[in-house]
Amino acid sequence: MLEYCRQNAIALRQQEPLSAHTTFKVGGPAQWFALPDTEEKLCMLLQECRRRGVKTAVIGRGSNLLVSDKGFCGMVISTSALEAVGVTGCTVAAQCGAALSFIAAQAARYGLQGLEFAQGIPGSLGGALVMNAGAYDGEMSMVVRQSRAVSPQGEIITLGAAEHEFGYRTSFFKTHPGYVVLSSELVLEQGIREEIERKMSDFAERRRQKQPLNKPSAGSxxxxxxxxxxxxxxxxxxxxxxxVGGARVSDKHAGFIVNEGGATASDILRLMDHIEKTVKEQTGVTLEREIRLLD
Ligand SMILES: Cc1cc2nc3c(=O)[nH]c(=O)nc-3n(C[C@H](O)[C@H](O)[C@H](O)COP(=O)(O)OP(=O)(O)OC[C@H]3O[C@@H](n4cnc5c(N)ncnc54)[C@H](O)[C@@H]3O)c2cc1C
Structure with a gap:
């Protein structure tokens, strides 16, 4: 892979600690860790890995991920170098690795409303589409017009809004894990910049008050x-x-598990097992994990 990536000018690292690429600050090394800076390179790399039988995982900003302590044996492809964002009229076009909060800030700059909820969600556009990320009564399903993606067979497809099959914290991309989001077009509405920014500041303040933002976590x-x-x-x-070990149920918001320092993925998983068992026994409710496991 080293030679292939060198020839195709794809940045590649070996034994890269994934703890440096997740908001939990947890996770062992990736055997290979690539940062393609064009969609073509991303697609070529996926195809090459498929041809060689190398296991792949595509990650965005790692803000909804728990990576196992033993890491990932294969190629982790980070989309974080694919971050272009453009605004034309009421349409925002963004590449999969663009930070959602940056897209929201750009929209606000142009006086476009509808994406205020995304301010403060520390993910990428791609990760947000997979998860149908949302907050404060907004979610990605409300703004996406279409997306381009590459299929497991290497075919580039365009999905219209309905084809994303959005649901609560789910989408077509979550139920079809081999597909990789390349870019999307979001449709917003013309609004008043000051009002949009006021709403975003209000959401940010609500997050600061309720969520343990000063400690590593993967959100809810x-x-x-x-x-x-x-x-x-x-x-x-x-x-x-x-x-459990360095993993703790946040004292500020019990829906968050935080890394108190030195937590391992196994600490977090043991804590989650304990939470799920206790909640089931005491309330009869089955908790479903939002955090995604990479191993
Ligand atoms: C402090 C904090 C607050 C949060 N608040 C919210 C909130 O309010 N609302 C909310 O919904 N979430 C919230 N989250 C969770 C998280 O930010 C979102 O789920 C976000 O959308 C994940 O994006 P990501 O780029 O980090 O994805 P990652 O964690 O990198 O990946 C998540 C999943 O998406 C897949 N994936 C990533 N990019 C692509 C791609 N281009 N194509 C195909 N698959 C891809 C990965 O393989 C993985 O399965 C919060 C997290 C934190 C740490």
Whole structure:
């Protein structure tokens, strides 16, 4: 792979610690870690890995990921060098690796409303589409017009809004893991810049007050169970502050698991198993994980 990437000018690292590429700051090394800076290079690399039988994983900003302690045996492809964002009229076109908060800030600069919710979600556009990321009554499904993606067979496809099959924290890309998002067009509405920015500051303040933003985490560990809030259930079961190794149920928001320093993926997984078992026993509710495991 080294020679192939050198010949094709694809930045490649070996035994790269994935803890440096996840917001949890946890995870062992990737055997190979590539940072393609064009969509063509990304597609070529996927194809080459397929041809050689090398296992691949595409990651964005690593803000919804728990990487195992033993790392990833294969090629991890980071989209973070694919970050172009352009605004034309009410349309924002962005590459998969663009930071969602940057896209939201650009939209606000042009007085475009509809993406205020995305400010403060520390993911990439690609990761946000996979997860149908959302907050404060907004989510990606409300703004996406179309996306380009590459199929597991290497074919470039365009998906219209309905073809994304968005649902609560899910999409076509989540249920079809071999597809890789390349770029998307988001349609917003003309608004007033000051009002948009005020709304974004308000959301940011609400996050600062409620979420443990000063500690490494992957955001909400669980999806919202029907009729409940995961954090409330966890707190109600007396699990706030519960700790396994360096992993702890946040004292500020029980829906977050935080890395107190030196946490391993195995600490986090053991804590999650304990939370799920306790909540099931005490309330009868099954918690579904929002955090995605990479191993
Ligand atoms: C402090 C904090 C607050 C958060 N708040 C929110 C919130 O309010 N709302 C919310 O919904 N989420 C929230 N999150 C979770 C997270 O930011 C989102 O899920 C985000 O969309 C993940 O994007 P990412 O680029 O980090 O994806 P990653 O974590 O890198 O990857 C997530 C999944 O998407 C896949 N993937 C990534 N890029 C692509 C691509 N281009 N093509 C195909 N698959 C891809 C990966 O393989 C993986 O399975 C929060 C996280 C943190 C740490």
């Amino acid at each position: 560990a669980y999806k919202r169970p029907q009729g409940h809030f995961a954090g409330q259930l966890i707190e109600q079961c007396g699990l706030k502050g519960c700790q």
